[in-house]
Amino acid sequence: MGKGGEKQFQDTEKGALGVNLTKPKGEQASGFNGKLAFAIAAAALGSSFQHGYNTGVLNNPQNIIEGWISATMGNRTQETPHVDSVTLIFSLMTSIFCIGGMVGGVITGTVADRFGRKGGLLLNNILVIASVLCQCLSKAASSYEMMILGRFIIGVNSGLNAGLAPMYLAEISPMNLRGAVGTVYQLVITISILIAQILGLSGILGTEALWPTLLAMTIVPAIFQIVTLPFCPESPKYLLLSKGSESQAQKALSWLRGTPAVQEEMEVMKSEYEAVKLVPKVTMRELVTNSALRIPLIISLTVMVAQQLSGINAVMFFSSKIFTMTGLDEDQSKFATMAMGGVNVLMTIVSLFLVERAGRKTLLMVGFAGMAVDTTLLTIGLIFAQQSKAVGILCVIFVLVYVVMFATGPGSIPWFLVSELFNQSARPAATSLAVCINWTANFLVGLAFLPLAELMKSYVFIIFIVLQCLFLLFIYKKVPETKNKTLEEISAMFRQQSYQ
Helix, strand or coil: CCHHHHHHHHHHHHHHHCCCCCCCCCHHHCCCCHHHHHHHHHHHHCCHHHHHHHHHCCCCCHHHHHHHHHHHHHHHHCCCCCHHHHHHHHHHHHHHHHHHHHHHHHHHHHHHHHHCHHHHHHHHHHHHHHHHHHHHHHHHCCCHHHHHHHHHHHHHHHHHHHHHHHHHHHHHCCHHHHHHHHHHHHHHHHHHHHHHHHHCCCCCCCCCCCHHHHHHCCHHHHHHHHHHHHHCCCCHHHHHHHCCCHHHHHHHHHHHHCCCCCHHHHHHHHHHHHHHHHCCCCCHHHHHHCHHHHHHHHHHHHHHHHHHHHHHHHHHHCHHHHHHHCCCCHHHHHHHHHHHHHHHHHHHHHHHHHCCCCCHHHHHHHHHHHHHHHHHHHHHHHHHHHHCHHHHHHHHHHHHHHHHHHHHCCCCHHHHHHHHHCCCCCHHHHHHHHHHHHHHHHHHHHHHHHHHHHHHHHHHHHHHHHHHHHHHHHHHHHCCCCCCCCHHHHHHHHHHHHHC
16 A cells, blocks of 8 residues: 555544544443353353463373374384384474464454354364364374374364454453453463363373373363353444444443443444444555554564563473473472462463553563563573572572563463454454464474473573563563553554654
């Protein structure tokens, strides 16, 4: 789009939105209620659980599953397989989950537009059922290929969930609760990772006989969502702005707010609807070529990359190995990993309350600054951990503090920030790109960390220290505060920046 077209786009958007799109006077009164809580639970529990549970589910039973892979390969070839071949297959089993996530991220916008946010979430559970069948039958069929396929399918499901669920949560929540509701997605991820770690213990489901059941447990939240989400309405914004149905949108909004008195909020949405009718639907190309959209896109993508390259998945994927490096034995490492998961859950709950008080930018800066300092201390500690038990214990504390800093803001804020930075016409395309980039960065960290750790030993975390400092500088310079700001106020900031 040329300068003239870009200017027309911005002027049209401003003309349609600038006068009427202000904070409704009754917004603060439109608060939390039972029906909204039900919709949040139905959307989040059945979606982000898949993301978190399948991230951590292979951690504890790794040795058992590698033993099964080795036995399966041996039965096929009548030879003892090389340990490197077994490790390669298990690594593929782990990492293909992220590749599926990338695919799911790419198609998020298409699914959100065609089937709606609620409709997309419901249909996505078909992939959960297909994945569970593949993973559960893999042992009986002596096929690790089925296991890899199942992991890929649940990855696609999780990638779609990572875009659809935060979008739905952002669009059903009142403005004054938007950040807190958005944090719920990350909260359920942390809870589900902890559940996966607990169920994966050798005393529960992490055994040679029961590990297929451990993988099958991912169907439980899918069943919960299939039963509960049909009782919830579609996103009112989707119904009005994408489908043009004012009556259905008002009915959905009244249900979510627990009152028929939603006229002021409807007026805001109708003003946005008028703008959407005048502004053409935003494509991927438009996101890049239009400077008013390019600025928030760069911010969204950078914050998504920052979340993954902060090193959190290096800690999550290989937590047991990190604790072993500090001098703990295998059982102690597993319990330390669970303690880390518990701290992650606790601090994400705290951030749910902090995000509407302190603001998004403040929590992101506190989180990345804290991680940079803590990772520096962890790196120094790991160098001396083998020589001193006390230093080893300090390293465990540093890991827990790292998780506290991550959960304070970098863990939850990127998931809903994309929905806050873009209007309805650009949100699906921007979300698709952001989620795909997040999963790509997730995959690269999972792939690269172990070889780098073998090469650099304790110094591997220096890479993350440098990245954390760079991301902190970017957030300070570029990320705007979106707390309690309307769509027009946020859009106006970017229009102003695009002219500078």
